[in-house]
Amino acid sequence: MKKxxxxxxxxxxxxxxxxxxxxxxxxxxxxxxxxxxxxIAADDDQFSTLVGALDRVNLxxxxxxxxxxxxxxxxxxxxxxxxVDLSTLSDEALTEILLYHVFVGDDILAADxxxxxxxxxxxxxxxxxxxxxxMLVEKTASGxxxxxxxxxxxxxxxxxxxxxxxxDAVIMPMDIVGHAAANSNFTSLVATLGAASGDLVNVLSDxxxxxxxxxxxxAFDAISEVAATLSADQLAAVLTYHVAAGNVTSSDxxxxxxxxxxxxxxxxxxxxxxxxxTDARGNTVNIVLTxxxxxxxIIHVLDAVILPADL
Numbered sequence: 001m002k003k004x005x006x007x008x009x010x011x012x013x014x015x016x017x018x019x020x021x022x023x024x025x026x027x028x029x030x031x032x033x034x035x036x037x038x039x040i041a042a043d044d045d046q047f048s049t050l051v052g053a054l055d056r057v058n059l060x061x062x063x064x065x066x067x068x069x070x071x072x073x074x075x076x077x078x079x080x081x082x083x084v085d086l087s088t089l090s091d092e093a094l095t096e097i098l099l100y101h102v103f104v105g106d107d108i109l110a111a112d113x114x115x116x117x118x119x120x121x122x123x124x125x126x127x128x129x130x131x132x133x134x135m136l137v138e139k140t141a142s143g144x145x146x147x148x149x150x151x152x153x154x155x156x157x158x159x160x161x162x163x164x165x166x167x168d169a170v171i172m173p174m175d176i177v178g179h180a181a182a183n184s185n186f187t188s189l190v191a192t193l194g195a196a197s198g199d200l201v202n203v204l205s206d207x208x209x210x211x212x213x214x215x216x217x218x219a220f221d222a223i224s225e226v227a228a229t230l231s232a233d234q235l236a237a238v239l240t241y242h243v244a245a246g247n248v249t250s251s252d253x254x255x256x257x258x259x260x261x262x263x264x265x266x267x268x269x270x271x272x273x274x275x276x277x278t279d280a281r282g283n284t285v286n287i288v289l290t291x292x293x294x295x296x297x298i299i300h301v302l303d304a305v306i307l308p309a310d311l
Contacts (some may be wrong), residue, residue: 002078019266037159053098057094058100069103071103071220073101109156121293123185125173129247133294136182142250151169153168180299188221196233196238197231205296209298210298212300213306214301215242215285215304219302241280241307242305244260244262256269283307285303287300
């Protein structure tokens with residue numbers, strides 16, 4: 001059951017898994033088996049802002065439900081650091097933020113987490129087509145982080161219907177560009193988006209939805225000499241060849257499927273013998289990760305850059 005939450009694993013290329021706590025990691029052990037996660041939060045003064053926000057949008061009753069839930073709970077100081085007067089947010093906007101801190105279907109304990117990176121994919125709020133949003137979780141020598149910037153400061157506050165992990169910042173739902181910027185494996189992609197013509201960073205921050213087939217840093221390294229000779233317009237042609245309209249999940253992909261991209265050219269999806277793409281020049285690249293769901297679309301990860309016929 002716990003493994004069902006680990007929906008989006010990178011291939012061995014990345015060694016991405018969720019995070020395991022070591023002996024020196026901050027662990028809070030509070031046996032609260034007679035209390036729900038909502039009741040635990042309500043009894044702890046450091047969560048008063050969170051509880052007030054949950055109460056305002058009628059989510060306390062949800063977190064008193066059966067669950068199980070995994071809650072990444074921001075402290076009062078985390079809300080202060082956000083620098084937003086919550087009273088100025090609509091109920092809808094506040095609900096979307098709060099639900100991104102809740103994962104449904106299992107209670108993820110520190111012992112369930114392996115070292116590295118992974119994407120959790122069962123956030124309680126959804127993106128296009130009702131698909132649950134994804135969250136990047138990473139363990140480095142510096143500790144545990146979420147979406148590249150938020151730190152987990154305490155773990156395993158267990159209740160009768162789930163578990164709470166304490167975080168030092170409010171975790172905001174991210175669009176496609178936000179997810180790319182949060183992941184250190186996409187620094188070359190983000191830089192190339194900025195160097196290309198067409199203001200692609202702002203385009204991919206728009207409502208969408210978009211489906212992005214995102215090459216990792218190593219993919220850009222492999223073509224660095226060629227890329228250095230391309231104009232801004234040619235870079236844009238390459239990058240928009242990696243983008244399709246709509247929120248196309250992995251379950252929507254079929255073998256020999258032709259995908260029309262934003263730049264007007266097509267590529268072919270291959271599922272027989274492993275997921276891959278054949279581009280307009282006959283090159284085949286591997287799809288190594290699928291279904292990173294953002295607020296305005298979805299990301300599938302490639303181990304190489306695909307190239308259009310017309311450059």
